[in-house]
Amino acid sequence: xxxxxxxxxxxxxxASWWRRQWAEVLAGVSLDVRPGEVxxxxxxxxxxxxxxxxxxxxxxxxxxxxxxxLTFKGQPLTAARQRQLRGRELALIPQxxxxxxxxxxxxxxVRWAAQRAGHTAARAPxxxxxxxxxxxxxxxxxxxxxxxLSGGMARRVLTAMAHVSSAQLVIADEPxxxxxxxxxxxxxxxxxxxxxxxxxxLLISHDLRHALPIAQRVTIMRQGRCLETAPAAAFExxxxxxxxxxxxxxxxxxxxxxFTSPVTQPAPHVA
Amino acid sequence: xxxxxxxxxxxxxxxxxxxxxxxxxxxxxWxxxxxxxxxxxxxxxxxxAGHLTPQAxxxxxxxxxxxxxxxxxxxxxxxxxxxxxxxxxxxxxxxEEAWTPPDALRDAxxxxxxxxxxxxxxxxxGELQRVCxxxxxxxxxxxxxxxxxxxxxxxxxQLALWQGLRRVADERQLGVLVISHDAALLNRLCSRRLxxxxxxxxxxxxxxxxxxxxxxxxxxxR
Numbered sequence: 001x002x003x004x005x006x007x008x009x010x011x012x013x014x015a016s017w018w019r020r021q022w023a024e025v026l027a028g029v030s031l032d033v034r035p036g037e038v039x040x041x042x043x044x045x046x047x048x049x050x051x052x053x054x055x056x057x058x059x060x061x062x063x064x065x066x067x068x069x070l071t072f073k074g075q076p077l078t079a080a081r082q083r084q085l086r087g088r089e090l091a092l093i094p095q096x097x098x099x100x101x102x103x104x105x106x107x108x109x110v111r112w113a114a115q116r117a118g119h120t121a122a123r124a125p126x127x128x129x130x131x132x133x134x135x136x137x138x139x140x141x142x143x144x145x146x147x148x149l150s151g152g153m154a155r156r157v158l159t160a161m162a163h164v165s166s167a168q169l170v171i172a173d174e175p176x177x178x179x180x181x182x183x184x185x186x187x188x189x190x191x192x193x194x195x196x197x198x199x200x201x202l203l204i205s206h207d208l209r210h211a212l213p214i215a216q217r218v219t220i221m222r223q224g225r226c227l228e229t230a231p232a233a234a235f236e237x238x239x240x241x242x243x244x245x246x247x248x249x250x251x252x253x254x255x256x257x258x259f260t261s262p263v264t265q266p267a268p269h270v271a
Numbered sequence: 272x273x274x275x276x277x278x279x280x281x282x283x284x285x286x287x288x289x290x291x292x293x294x295x296x297x298x299x300x301w302x303x304x305x306x307x308x309x310x311x312x313x314x315x316x317x318x319x320a321g322h323l324t325p326q327a328x329x330x331x332x333x334x335x336x337x338x339x340x341x342x343x344x345x346x347x348x349x350x351x352x353x354x355x356x357x358x359x360x361x362x363x364x365x366x367e368e369a370w371t372p373p374d375a376l377r378d379a380x381x382x383x384x385x386x387x388x389x390x391x392x393x394x395x396x397g398e399l400q401r402v403c404x405x406x407x408x409x410x411x412x413x414x415x416x417x418x419x420x421x422x423x424x425x426x427x428x429q430l431a432l433w434q435g436l437r438r439v440a441d442e443r444q445l446g447v448l449v450i451s452h453d454a455a456l457l458n459r460l461c462s463r464r465l466x467x468x469x470x471x472x473x474x475x476x477x478x479x480x481x482x483x484x485x486x487x488x489x490x491x492x493r
Binding site: 181 | 307309316374395396397401422424425426427428429430453454456458
């Protein structure tokens with residue numbers, strides 16, 4: 001579905017008032033997302049995960065340098081094609097809830113998304129309502145403004161917008177941040193369900209533990225580079241199936257596992 | 272001892288968020304608190320730190336009520352550090368608002384000298400979170416309320432943050448209330464756990480059992 005080959009990205013920064021320099025934020029990123037698959041991209045903050053998402057959608061700020069090849073459904077994914085497919089075949093569930101229009105009720109926002117995806121104005125309300133009901137958003141939530149929604153509900157509205165777009169590739173950027181366990185499971189299960197329908201899902205998260213149960217493959221990113229892509233099943237036991245030390249360290253640092261890191265002293269235990 | 276007894280807090284016209292909530296936290300103790308979103312965990316944290324005044328009940332530290340001004344003995348650590356700092360202050364001014372942390376502590380939290388001259392927007396969430404935690408560790412502070420401070424961090428950064436905090440807390444016998452949804456994390460850090468539901472504190476029910484996965488076993492293989 002989506003093939004990323006050797007993607008590099010440079011963003012400008014100002015060393016002083018007049019001297020512009022380029023910082024390499026992505027370097028040689030290669031991965032692919034297959035239909036029916038949840039592919040998780042895991043990394044610390046600053047690893048370039050969200051920039052990768054924005055590069056795929058063509059949403060990066062104007063002065064930037066990009067190299068490498070993006071292929072979507074066998075065709076090169078150029079800036080023009082990104083513009084054309086965005087919201088139709090490519091959907092982004094953004095990290096920030098401020099992506100919702102604060103002055104528009106959630107039902108109407110989903111309807112707009114449906115119309116953009118090509119549903120007629122007559123069909124769109126019906127599609128929107130179906131999608132909202134699908135994500136267990138009741139009448140009150142449908143008529144609410146974004147600030148009246150809980151974090152979990154707002155995420156589900158964003159997911160519903162991706163759902164009505166009938167996109168073939170859904171990119172979810174940190175969808176589970178700040179949600180309680182029930183809400184988080186609901187949002188993640190919704191993504192897993194999209195993959196089961198045959199869509200390709202790129203799940204961007206720092207939360208390795210909760211990405212694993214729904215992902216088939218996991219790519220670990222660090223400082224703008226892909227360290228390794230491993231099947232989700234490789235994250236088990238001591239992490240011996242993982243090839244890079246960083247991936248092993250991430251896995252072992254989880255509170256369910258050893259809660260230690262090879263760099264620092266062993267973590268203190270109370271229990 | 273941090274002692275809260277009979278705390279009540281609510282908004283007029285709605286059921287009280289907290290109703291007759293009592294808890295004690297000893298010096299050097301780590302107490303875990305969980306509960307669904309909207310259960311009032313953060314409200315309780317704000318009451319303990321003295322940011323909110325309870326409508327009934329009292330909060331005392333070693334028998335004395337919380338001081339109304341100056342550095343508070345109970346410090347609240349926020350989930351979103353970017354909302355807890357003045358965006359127009361440089362990191363040095365933010366960090367040294369209450370005290371000047373020794374270099375050894377800065378190193379323990381991985382805070383680099385290069386950050387000092389930057390504005391908070393130029394730091395990542397994890398970096399800024401560590402600055403906020405170290406800022407709160409001034410000498411007069413006895414208790415900490417850590418409100419989901421590591422939920423947006425990757426496992427390694429999360430671990431480094433808790434290790435740094437653990438070291439200082441052990442050294443100074445700080446009592447720490449850890450608020451988190453992460454049952455495994457609470458089991459790792461805390462000797463005692465409570466759940467907040469329907470405005471009251473209860474022994475943990477839903478996540479009371481020991482972690483479902485034994486160390487080293489994958490959640491994916493469940």
